[in-house]
Amino acid sequence: MTSEPIDLTAALSSFEALWSPRIVTRVNDYDVRIAKVAGEHVWHAHDDTDEFFLVLDGELNIALRGAEAGERVVTLPAGAVFVVPRGVEHKPSSPAGASILMFEPTGTMSVGDRHDPVPGHVDATTGHELN
């Protein structure tokens, strides 16, 4: 009637790709995704959804910019959470690398609805299944 618990460390060790989220489980019509990251993602925005970040390991920066508030960067050490509100342009980055967990509606694109040109190292995806 239900599945088994999923160990996030084991799940993270099952893939190597950076900026390429894996869907570990689903909650109603939301995905719980994990990703390994290092270097820079791309400026993008999700017009219709907030995006939740939890840093599992390492440190994640999220640059944010808006017409009214200008640009700023928040830094999340391991064990910190942050929500990027819908519509806010943001660019995650991690100079030294990090592992992160995200909650977002199933179907949400990793590069949002609006984005700068997507560099080759960034996977534009709605998330991959864990193998």
Next chain:
Amino acid sequence: MTSEPIDLTAALSSFEALWSPRIVTRVNDYDVRIAKVAGEHVWHAHDDTDEFFLVLDGELNIALRGAEAGERVVTLPAGAVFVVPRGVEHKPSSPAGASILMFEPTGTMSVGDRHDPVPGHVDATTGHELN
């Protein structure tokens, strides 16, 4: 335009109550809640929503029962995730104590829509704000 990151360890140290979830942030119409737990919760079911658990520290058991599948217990060590599907009766417990993170729709009652008599040590709540 946005808030600041929230350190979960600091958030957990801001309260002592067991089985009394705190809302650390919101994602669209969902809450991200954290709770300290020890001992036993109560058999209950959420008829209209799945419920996501991530163990931050310690170890959590979740007993599950259903007419077809009988009763079983899943054990989540720190770093494990599990989703209780909607409608499935479950009872979390933690003999040695644990800290957990949950993801569920805002307004979801901690004791579900159906439950056994709620013991005095269990808080029947839709979650409290972090102070």
